Amino acid sequence: MHPANPFPVDPDRLLAIAQKWGTPTYVYLENIIREQCRKLTGLFKNIPVSWLYAVKANDNPHIISIIADEGLGFDTVSYEEVLLCRKLGTDPDNIFYTENNMTDAEMNGAAKEGVILNIGSLDRLKSYCETWPGSSCSIRIKPDVGDGHHAKVDTGNQDSKFGIRMDLLKEAVALVDSHNVTIRGIHAHIGSGIQEPENLLYEINVLLEASQYFNSLEFINFGGGIPIPYRPDDDAFNLERFAGLASDRLQKYLDETDQKVRFYFEPGRWIVGSAGMLLTQVNTVKDQGRKTYLGTDTGFNHLIRPALYDAYHEIVNISANKDAPLRTYDVAGNICESGDVLGKERSMPESRTGDYLAILDAGAYGMTMASHYNRRAMPAEVLITEQGFHKIIRKRKSPEQSVEEYLQDTGIVQSENN
Numbered sequence: 001m002h003p004a005n006p007f008p009v010d011p012d013r014l015l016a017i018a019q020k021w022g023t024p025t026y027v028y029l030e031n032i033i034r035e036q037c038r039k040l041t042g043l044f045k046n047i048p049v050s051w052l053y054a055v056k057a058n059d060n061p062h063i064i065s066i067i068a069d070e071g072l073g074f075d076t077v078s079y080e081e082v083l084l085c086r087k088l089g090t091d092p093d094n095i096f097y098t099e100n101n102m103t104d105a106e107m108n109g110a111a112k113e114g115v116i117l118n119i120g121s122l123d124r125l126k127s128y129c130e131t132w133p134g135s136s137c138s139i140r141i142k143p144d145v146g147d148g149h150h151a152k153v154d155t156g157n158q159d160s161k162f163g164i165r166m167d168l169l170k171e172a173v174a175l176v177d178s179h180n181v182t183i184r185g186i187h188a189h190i191g192s193g194i195q196e197p198e199n200l201l202y203e204i205n206v207l208l209e210a211s212q213y214f215n216s217l218e219f220i221n222f223g224g225g226i227p228i229p230y231r232p233d234d235d236a237f238n239l240e241r242f243a244g245l246a247s248d249r250l251q252k253y254l255d256e257t258d259q260k261v262r263f264y265f266e267p268g269r270w271i272v273g274s275a276g277m278l279l280t281q282v283n284t285v286k287d288q289g290r291k292t293y294l295g296t297d298t299g300f301n302h303l304i305r306p307a308l309y310d311a312y313h314e315i316v317n318i319s320a321n322k323d324a325p326l327r328t329y330d331v332a333g334n335i336c337e338s339g340d341v342l343g344k345e346r347s348m349p350e351s352r353t354g355d356y357l358a359i360l361d362a363g364a365y366g367m368t369m370a371s372h373y374n375r376r377a378m379p380a381e382v383l384i385t386e387q388g389f390h391k392i393i394r395k396r397k398s399p400e401q402s403v404e405e406y407l408q409d410t411g412i413v414q415s416e417n418n
């Protein structure tokens with residue numbers, strides 16, 4: 001377990017939740033989510049910085065509401081996320097919508113909602129200008145510097161599909177000018193799980209320099225990507241050091257320019273990652289000769305990060321006798337693919353069928369990336385509130401309900417209401 005992420009809650013509490021509500025179940029801790037938000041909002045003292053939460057990391061409405069209550073706005077990347085935040089009562093000025101191959105219907109829906117639309121291609125900017133002359137929007141720039149915990153989540157590099165090329169900015173300005181559209185902000189996002197803070201500082205410089213192309217900027221958004229430690233020997237991101245370096249640069253900019261801008265950052269993982277875990281039960285203990293597997297009732301359908309990015313999540317047996325001798329296990333899922341392994345060569349107290357495991361640091365990109373692969377039902381979600389109560393924040397569907405719903409959605413059987 002990482003020293004910066006000590007076991008976040010009494011394991012007996014988790015065990016009681018697993019026994020009462022069944023598994024697989026995602027459990028989130030409200031106090032950690034609030035703590036993480038407060039660390040951010042208190043970070044920059046004299047610089048006008050605002051924080052947006054990247055909804056894609058965890059879009060459970062209860063979690064969005066907690067983060068809204070902490071005063072953060074929202075970074076959204078689909079019209080559906082926009083609608084979700086609007087339905088939960090967020091003011092459109094606090095919703096930033098970074099489009100990605102958006103349709104006309106999505107563009108017009110978002111524009112009508114009045115959210116801040118952040119456009120990432122000249123093609124889309126043109127259609128926006130033609131449809132919404134006289135309005136304003138933001139643009140996403142390709143900063144040509146990328147980072148991330150895996151190549152698949154590096155979004156800023158030269159070959160990235162995201163953002164408008166720097167050498168096309170003049171063209172973008174001419175385009176908006178000819179339609180009386182105002183660029184109210186510029187944005188970039190270099191990637192998720194940033195390894196080198198210097199790359200983020202470099203991107204900040206790129207955007208500050210790019211700001212000279214625009215006359216009436218209200219904000220500059222530097223994106224998200226703040227990492228959390230997952231492995232016991234991962235270094236924790238030094239947020240204070242980063243904020244110190246960024247503050248110096250931003251203050252200098254504010255001193256030297258006439259622009260009255262605000263700055264945004266939009267982290268997701270950092271706020272919810274270590275606040276969540278996935279509880280699962282061991283169904284099978286299997287000695288395969290060179291390896292012993294703990295076979296669980298979840299899999300990469302519910303937590304895809306190990307299979308997709310070779311990501312590491314600490315796994316703790318919360319029901320084993322702590323004094324039992326240590327054994328080495330691979331923790332496998334119940335999906336019909338050999339790649340469905342949640343943790344390899346993990347040292348744990350001797351484990352048995354019926355034991356419960358907690359897969360840690362799974363609050364970000366866990367449930368939001370879950371699927372029905374192998375036609376499995378989704379996990380339930382439980383919130384442990386600040387007051388120490390726990391409540392179901394997404395109900396489990398039984399296998400029977402889940403299959404019934406699928407048959408109805410596909411239209412092969414008619415629901416009684418149709």
Ligand code: LLP
Binds near residue numbers: 225
């Ligand atoms: N802003 C934009 C435009 C983004 O695309 C993202 C993440 C963020 C902010 C938030 O990044 P964060 O602070 O959470 O690193 N599924 C991957 C992560 C993909 C992130 C995609 N974009 C994972 O499980 O590691």
